[in-house]
Amino acid sequence: MAEKKKSSYISGKESRKITKFNRKVTRKLEKERADANKDPALYTTQMKNPGNVVEFDNVCTYFFSDVGVVKAVDGVNFDIPRHSTVGVVGESGCGKSVTSLSLMQLLQRPSGQTVGGEIRFNRGDGSAYNIVNTPNSIMEKLRGNEISMIFQEPMTALNPVFRIGQQINEVIELHNPNMSEPEVKARTLEMLEMVGIANKEGVYEMFPHELSGGMRQRICIAIALACSPKLIIADEPTTALDVTIQAQILDLLQNLKDRLSSSIMLITHDLGVVAGMADYVVVMYAGRVVEKGTAEEIFHHPAHPYTIGLMKSKPVVGQKVEELYNIPGSVPNPVAMPDYCYFRDRCDRVCTRCQGEYPPEIRISDTHVVSCYRYYDQGTPLGYPKSVNVEELL
Numbered sequence: 001m002a003e004k005k006k007s008s009y010i011s012g013k014e015s016r017k018i019t020k021f022n023r024k025v026t027r028k029l030e031k032e033r034a035d036a037n038k039d040p041a042l043y044t045t046q047m048k049n050p051g052n053v054v055e056f057d058n059v060c061t062y063f064f065s066d067v068g069v070v071k072a073v074d075g076v077n078f079d080i081p082r083h084s085t086v087g088v089v090g091e092s093g094c095g096k097s098v099t100s101l102s103l104m105q106l107l108q109r110p111s112g113q114t115v116g117g118e119i120r121f122n123r124g125d126g127s128a129y130n131i132v133n134t135p136n137s138i139m140e141k142l143r144g145n146e147i148s149m150i151f152q153e154p155m156t157a158l159n160p161v162f163r164i165g166q167q168i169n170e171v172i173e174l175h176n177p178n179m180s181e182p183e184v185k186a187r188t189l190e191m192l193e194m195v196g197i198a199n200k201e202g203v204y205e206m207f208p209h210e211l212s213g214g215m216r217q218r219i220c221i222a223i224a225l226a227c228s229p230k231l232i233i234a235d236e237p238t239t240a241l242d243v244t245i246q247a248q249i250l251d252l253l254q255n256l257k258d259r260l261s262s263s264i265m266l267i268t269h270d271l272g273v274v275a276g277m278a279d280y281v282v283v284m285y286a287g288r289v290v291e292k293g294t295a296e297e298i299f300h301h302p303a304h305p306y307t308i309g310l311m312k313s314k315p316v317v318g319q320k321v322e323e324l325y326n327i328p329g330s331v332p333n334p335v336a337m338p339d340y341c342y343f344r345d346r347c348d349r350v351c352t353r354c355q356g357e358y359p360p361e362i363r364i365s366d367t368h369v370v371s372c373y374r375y376y377d378q379g380t381p382l383g384y385p386k387s388v389n390v391e392e393l394l
């Protein structure tokens with residue numbers, strides 16, 4: 001019986017209570033969303049800085065799961081400036097994909113909900129959509145046309161029973177209903193050429209299984225870029241590929257980004273990938289941004305103990321070490337996060353202030369912001385990440 005007292009144990013009564021609560025909250029949130037969708041004033045807003053494509057402003061995305069509320073993304077703040085590549089890094093489960101899915105409104109609803117904050121997407125004239133409340137009819141136009149996504153595993157992203165040509169044609173037709181059939185095919189061939197496929201006519205007729213992993217990822221990039229989106233979200237685009245192909249794909253992405261004047265949100269846990277490509281880096285830990293800044297700042301002057309730990313745990317070319325550093329301990333339980341700094345129990349630089357509440361964001365240079373009390377007296381505190389009290393949602 002003593003076993004049952006463990007914090008992870010949920011009794012039948014508690015489980016029923018959680019299910020009832022989840023049903024009530026998600027129903028209410030879905031209803032509120034449907035109401036907000038009807039009124040353009042509730043989903044149109046202004047960009048704080050018109051030079052940004054996207055602004056994440058205290059975004060909270062929670063999953064109302066059977067074991068409790070998982071605060072997957074909790075008070076995330078960062079911007080994606082125009083024509084730039086923003087790398088989002090952090091260990092598995094820290095909320096990178098959920099942040100991007102919130103931006104695409106592709107969360108697994110009704111259990112996954114963005115319950116707080118704003119995601120502003122620039123419409124080009126300084127006005128913006130608040131993606132959190134934007135109706136599906138508008139999202140359908142944004143996805144593919146303005147924001148598109150490249151996934152980790154190209155084989156599962158492509159449909160195995162359709163030819164490559166058909167799959168790219170379909171995207172172009174959907175977003176350009178006035179194009180004639182030959183025009184669509186010409187555009188598809190142009191896209192295949194753009195992503196570096198040599199035998200474009202041949203590949204047009206092939207099925208995904210006939211291509212190598214690198215070629216499949218090129219096809220996925222062609223599909224994602226078919227409508228020249230303003231923002232490309234690349235969620236671990238090279239994890240399934242070997243290092244040489246990885247470098248080619250990253251080069252290709254970077255070139256196409258410049259050619260189309262797009263921005264890239266590059267999600268990865270590989271610091272090497274970010275170092276070579278990103279202009280800005282956002283470091284996430286347990287659903288929160290712990291540090292953000294230019295790539296130069298993050299790689300050469302990391303400030304947060306977690307970022308410093310990540311850097312130390314990365315092998316350096318030409319340097320032989322007996323054993324790579326690993327950050328001790330593990331991420332706190334996502335359904336019961338502490339109210340102090342989430343990294344405190346793993347941190348080797350704890351100070352007296354760390355005994356208090358979660359640290360605020362502290363600006364230590366124009367572009368460099370860190371969420372750690374060690375910089376409290378050296379920088380400008382900007383404010384605490386805003387979490388949502390789920391009980392108040394009812």
Ligand SMILES: Nc1ncnc2c1ncn2[C@@H]1O[C@H](COP(=O)(O)OP(=O)(O)OP(=O)(O)O)[C@@H](O)[C@H]1O
Pocket residue numbers: 063065070072090091092093094095096097098099108111112269334
């Ligand atoms: N549908 C879901 N239901 C419940 N919890 C979820 C769901 N999807 C994601 N989560 C939780 O949200 C958290 C963040 O997940 P996310 O997929 O964003 O991680 P990630 O940073 O992308 O990790 P990885 O590097 O492994 O892709 C995790 O704790 C995960 O368990």
Ligand SMILES: [Mg+2]
Pocket residue numbers: 096097098235
């Ligand atoms: Mg992910």
